[in-house]
Amino acid sequence: MAKTLELEFVTEFGKSARISVENPKEPIEEAVVKQAMEEMIAAGVFTSKNGNYASVKGARVIDRNVTEYEIV
Template sequence: MTKVLQLQFKTTGDKNYTLNVDAPKEQLTEQEIFNAMTAIIDSQVFLVNRDPLATIKGAQVVDRQVTEYQMQG
């Protein structure tokens, strides 16, 4: 199984931006996610078309199962 934490933001230009975090730790709380997202916004490290992230839109953990086949040929 593969888990991805998707952090969803809005930019100052009202664009959506999703930051994917592979293999998030188990038992994350909403408060931990909120604090991390707030720190990301405050850092202004990410720009989308020159616009910084401005607000939190939401977050979700996506859990999917991947089956790989080794093809010989």
């Protein structure tokens, strides 16, 4: 079972940009995630093809199960 924390931002041009974090530390605290995202924006270290990150849009955890079958 693989989990990914997906952070979604709005760029300076009004487009969406995402950062994915594999295997996030749990439990996820919304206030901590929001604060970290705001600090990333303030630091200006991330950008995308749609411009610099301007505001927080949201966050979500994606929980994925993969079952492989041997087909002969």
